[in-house]
Amino acid sequence: MVEQPANVDAAVNTPVVVDSNDDGTVAQELELEHMRSTLEEAIMETRSTPLENRPRVPRIALSKRNRAVVRALNPMLVTYLEASRDLCETNSILFGAALAVCRIIGVKVSTAGRATGHSSAIPAWSR
Known part of the structure; x- marks a missing residue:
């Protein structure tokens, strides 16, 4: 699949990947709505998951497409x-956003929580 160039919406300065087969408006709105629903779902999921059971979020490559997704989610x-009441809630929102970025760009996220896997692993210093 060929990566499409990111167009920037001048009104909001939000880059969005646009399909070159149409005028861009419909694809842009659908893409933004998909991103918004993915973000909402990830935030709600993160709020209901204890910190120790959250998945590990991997580092993502700094490609133009990935940066465009992050720039689109920021606004x-x-x-x-603004509605966040405390640091724990802010943490959940930001973690949910990171999870949403991974889902949108198709990066696999470990489903095992942080607490699992590390307790039985052999420490690096002993290997």
């Missing part, structure tokens, strides 16, 4: 962050 976070 959506403002509403959630």
Whole structure:
């Protein structure tokens, strides 16, 4: 699949991947709505998951497409962050956003929580 160039919406300065087969408006709205629903779902999931059971979020490559996804999600976070009451809730929102980015770009996220896997692993110093 060929990576499409990211167009920037001048009104909001939000880059979005646009399908070159149409005028861009419909694809842009669908893409933003998909991102918004993925973000909402990830935040709600993160809020209900204890910290020790959250998955590990991997580092992502700094490609143009990945940066465009992050730039598109940033303005959506403002509403959630303004309503945040404390640091724990802010943490859940930001972790949910990181999880949403991974899901949108198709990066596999470990389903095992942080507490599992490390307790039985042999420490690096002993190997």
